């Protein structure tokens with residue numbers, strides 16, 4: 001299905017609507033091994049699902065983008081944030097811009113070498129396989145992660161990420177904890193519905209994408225990336241999935257095992273640790289929002305006040 005839409009679009013970080021346009025076509029063939037129907041079914045079987053959140057994303061090949069669609073780094077465009085101009089159609093779905101994801105990947109990949117040793121980098125890149133389809137699957141799983149427990153849509157409606165009111169200051173630790181939580185719960189969904197090699201592909205893509213983004217920002221232009229890559233690196237080390245390499249200064253990271261079965265066991269430990277730290281508190285429908293916020297903020301604070309972890313991460317992103 002082709003689309004050619006123009007109108008105004010707003011994002012979470014730029015709430016004022018700006019003229020934006022997008023042309024392309026829906027491309028369900030991009031990821032033949034993961035459908036939103038499968039993901040939704042997995043959500044509905046998960047004890048953490050609260051009965052409302054739905055996965056309604058659709059991959060698309062994009063020919064041209066203007067305005068916010070071109071300016072924002074996000075590759076998921078929400079139908080509800082777009083207002084069509086007179087004579088234009090609406091966005092046909094919540095679009096995953098596959099071409100933007102692959103472009104991000106190509107630009108960020110070289111930076112990963114500053115953080116991961118060659119063995120880890122090459123194995124993870126091999127596990128990713130075809131970038132477009134794995135990137136698309138990972139994004140869909142990440143959105144599923146936002147839909148488990150207290151779903152992100154309801155958190156936004158209740159101003160969970162802002163202190164006290166819709167205009168309140170953004171509570172960034174809660175934003176970063178939510179994104180990190182969505183990564184790990186997305187991996188949990190992947191492990192439940194995909195073959196082990198596909199779940200490992202998603203883990204590998206997520207790791208390279210997060211680390212590549214942090215390194216790109218650290219060594220290139222633009223604002224430093226937020227805390228999500230730090231939380232990920234910290235959790236990779238804590239779960240025994242990665243360790244410091246044996247090189248000079250032991251700055252870079254390496255995988256503790258290249259055996260797929262052992263790697264999968266460590267990824268499962270990573271997922272379980274993330275669940276225990278950030279999702280277990282949401283495991284009952286009666287939990288109060290303030291308890292969720294206190295738990296998430298306390299987690300981020302604990303990790304940010306680990307001086308040794310902070311020093312190592314700073315060294316990782318400042319090696320020559």
Ligand SMILES: [Zn+2]
Nearest residue numbers: 142146179182
């Ligand atoms: Zn997210």
